[in-house]
Amino acid sequence: EVQLLESGGALVQPGGSLRLSCAASGFTFGHHGLSWVRQAPGKGLEWVSAISGAGGNTYYTDSVKGRFTISRDNSMNTLHLQMNSLSPEDTAVYYCAKARGWDGSGIYALDVWGQGTTVTVS
Amino acid sequence: HSALTQPASVSGSPGQSITISCTGTNSDIGAYNYVSWYQQHPDKAPKLIIYDVTYRPSGVSDRFSGSKSGNTASLTISGLQADDEADYYCSSYTASSTPVLLGGGTKVTVL
Numbered sequence: 001e002v003q004l005l006e007s008g009g010a011l012v013q014p015g016g017s018l019r020l021s022c023a024a025s026g027f028t029f030g031h032h033g034l035s036w037v038r039q040a041p042g043k044g045l046e047w048v049s050a051i052s053g054a055g056g057n058t059y060y061t062d063s064v065k066g067r068f069t070i071s072r073d074n075s076m077n078t079l080h081l082q083m084n085s086l087s088p089e090d091t092a093v094y095y096c097a098k099a100r101g102w103d104g105s106g107i108y109a110l111d112v113w114g115q116g117t118t119v120t121v122s
Numbered sequence: 123h124s125a126l127t128q129p130a131s132v133s134g135s136p137g138q139s140i141t142i143s144c145t146g147t148n149s150d151i152g153a154y155n156y157v158s159w160y161q162q163h164p165d166k167a168p169k170l171i172i173y174d175v176t177y178r179p180s181g182v183s184d185r186f187s188g189s190k191s192g193n194t195a196s197l198t199i200s201g202l203q204a205d206d207e208a209d210y211y212c213s214s215y216t217a218s219s220t221p222v223l224l225g226g227g228t229k230v231t232v233l
Contacts, residue, residue, distance in 0.1 A: 035222065037224075044225075044227040045162070045211050045224050045227065047213075047222040047223070047224050050221065059220060059222070060219070060220070061220055062220065095167060104221075105156050105215045105217075107215075107222065108156055108158065108214065108215035108222050109158040109170060109174070110158075110213075111170045111173070113167040113168055113169070114167065115167055
C-alpha cells in the first residue's frame, strides 16, 4: 500500500523555524516528484513547494521563496520541508503528496496524500 | 486570490448532474491538457479524482468526468449522491517556477 506519513508539526513563535518530514512507503520513491500543499484553517488548498524525483529541481510558491527549503533523501524515502522566518500566515495543515510523474508537467497531479501535520505560528 | 477561478458553491438534488467550472488563462489551462481535480471531505486529505483533463485514477467512480474548452476546465458529477458532498479543487500545470496552480475550491451541497 502506498503511504505518506508527515511529522514535525508544532506550535512555534513568529520568526521561528520548523522542519517537516514525510516518510514514504509502497512505491519507487525516486521515480516520483513530491509536493507540499497546505491548508489554513477554514481555507482552501495552497500549493507550497515541489521537488523532482532525483531532487535536482525544486519549485516554490512566491510567498515562501527564500524562507522554505524542500529536500528529499531517496536513500531513506523521506521528504523534508525546512521552514524559516515563520509568520502567522504560515499557520496551516501541511500535506505531503506524491506526484504521478517525475518532473516537469508530471509533478502537477498528486495521486497520494498524507494525513497532514499541523503548524501553528503564534 | 487563487490562480484558477472556481465558483464558491454548487448544489444539486440526489440523482441530478452538476458541473463545476475552473477558469484559468492561455498560459495554464488553455496551454496544456494538464488539469486535475481533487475531492476533499471535511477533516480529510484531498483525493485525486481526475487528471490530465479527462482521466480517472483506478477506483474513482465513472460518475465523475472532466472536460476542457479553451481556458476553462469543468468537472461533472452525474447521479449525485449524498457522499459527493465535499469541497472540490481544480489544479493545472504551468511552465514556470511555480508549476502547480490550484483553484479556490467549490463546496458541493447535496440538497
